[in-house]
């Protein structure tokens with residue numbers, strides 16, 4: 546049944562109040578939905594710190610945002626490559642030195658549909674390494690600051706979690722035997738969701754108040770596929786993005802901005818567009834299929850992720 550909490554138009558940025566004094570960290574905010582999320586938050590006077598892999602693209606994004614909102618706009622970036630654990634560690638260190646308060650950490654960055662198996666410097670399949678392990682470590686390193694700030698964590702997932710094998714291939718996490726772009730991307734997004742839901746359980750058990758929300762942007766015209774997808778996927782996506790089946794990157798940012806700011810949302814949920822096939826339309830609470838919070842799988846994934854990243858959350 547459609548979620549009518551926010552009326553027939555669903556959640557829109559008109560619901561945003563003045564965000565002066567609030568700080569939002571967004572990974573991958575130089576492009577796509579992350580950039581649009583930064584715009585929506587800055588428009589309401591928030592402070593935004595982008596965590597991006599390219600210093601050059603970040604400088605351009607900062608310049609663009611300052612020319613739209615004024616030279617005093619509080620937007621900056623810290624260089625971080627999620628595909629390298631060492632880079633995540635040094636970025637987190639810099640954040641802890643320079644950002645006293647984190648109202649929300651939005652885990653938005655991702656690569657998708659990588660056509661052939663690539664392995665990160667730390668030895669992980671690239672989508673799992675970047676999308677899941679990178680964010681797992683980042684969230685862990687920044688957790689105390691988020692907790693002190695009474696902040697929240699937002700995980701940007703994908704409807705892709707419903708595709709592929711719908712579980713974690715623990716016996717071959719790098720897909721050495723059966724690599725295929727879409728199932729492997731799907732698994733990395735499912736892993737991000739399982740991380741979020743398992744974190745909710747652990748925080749609940751530990752009596753900690755940090756909220757963790759999960760959302761997705763539907764089908765949005767961003768640079769995701771052109772950045773990392775293969776030729777065929779890029780061509781198909783390009784064609785599709787010219788049709789009404791694909792919405793704007795700005796609309797794709799609504800769910801993550803909503804999850805970073807709105808009060809009274811449900812944690813064990815998946816927020817996103819609720820229109821046709823949940824790829825577009827009014828933003829609200831969508832369908833969440835139970836394989837995303839299969840307790841045995843998500844608990845095991847947590848242990849595997851702590852071992853892989855060499856980081857223990859202590860929860």
Ligand SMILES: NC(=O)c1ccc[n+]([C@@H]2O[C@H](COP(=O)([O-])OP(=O)(O)OC[C@H]3O[C@@H](n4cnc5c(N)ncnc54)[C@H](OP(=O)(O)O)[C@@H]3O)[C@@H](O)[C@H]2O)c1
Pocket residue numbers: 572573574575576577578579596597598599602625626627628629652653654655656657675701702703704705761762763764765766767768769770772797
């Ligand atoms: N667009 C869709 O239809 C769609 C559908 C479902 C889910 N999503 C999810 O939505 C989120 C936003 O993606 P988008 O569609 O806005 O894609 P996008 O336009 O490609 O933006 C992705 C951002 O992530 C950054 N990034 C990639 N690899 C990185 C790394 N190793 N370290 C740090 N940053 C990195 C990119 O940086 P560069 O600019 O340097 O590449 C870019 O800033 C992702 O989590 C994606 O999985 C998107």
